[in-house]
Amino acid sequence: MLGLHRTRLTPELLRAALTFGVTTVDTAPHYQRGTAHRQLVHTAGNLLDRFAVCTKIGYHHNTATGTSMHSLAPQQLRTAAATAGRSLHQPPAVLWLHNPERSLTGLPLQSAAERLTRAAEILTHAVERGWCHSWGIATWNPEQILPAVAATRGDWPRPGLIMARSGLLAPARVLTAAEHLAAHCQARLWGMSPFGGDTQDPVWREVDPRRFLTPGQECTRWQAALRLALAVPDRVERIAVGASTPSHLxxxxxxxxxxxxxxxVTSYRTLLERRSAAETSSAACSAGARSGSPSGSANSGTKL
Structure with missing residues (x-):
């Protein structure tokens, strides 16, 4: 799936994608400073009908200020869902509820569950009205959504898809939470950001993802990293990935x-989870020490 977050879109790239059998693109109306839908329609031209377009709602772009704000306010979501297809000249194949954690974090648990349920109802209604073909949740931090999902006790319109970070550089808690969220919703799992957001990150000079493949295979680091993003977390069906040129694609x-x-890969996941657990434990101890709880030196008599 061709991700358009940072991709410099050209007709040549879209034609190459079709030639290679890539017929799904993933975008959002607030990408490219609020011009992503318009750019896609203009650049694709008569090729657009040959693509299944996935897009997102949740961030609302202010043209006057050039900024995007996140909101799950029902009227804003309803308007965004209704207008997405019109701006794309076709109903989205998937309409993602984008990073709902941005508006759920910090709310009382029951309020967060109610707000998430209301958003799900709006998206379910969008499918019923033909505004989109399906809907899902695209989340950067799925662990921040899980408590609200659990608080619904299953009594809500569940998404058919979850899209979350995948690959070697995704934190252990994100990987585990993505698997749990997909399982709880009985949804299929898609991945994104397989290179950790930046192929120029120094970590890629230190880590060779080819070591996670079976020996004897010829490939580049980026091919290996992308393959592993289909394996980490488990059961990822497809990946949204950007490509700058047809040759790169x-x-x-x-x-x-x-x-x-x-x-x-299993050993690597185990190491990640142990490190995450150790960091969580260390943070809890530090917080306890600062608050003067029994784990702190003031009460236990132990110097930390």
Missing amino acids: AELLTAPDLAVNTQV
């Missing part, structure tokens, strides 16, 4: 054929 498309060393 062609390189990435061979990644799904690579074989993963499941034993190495």
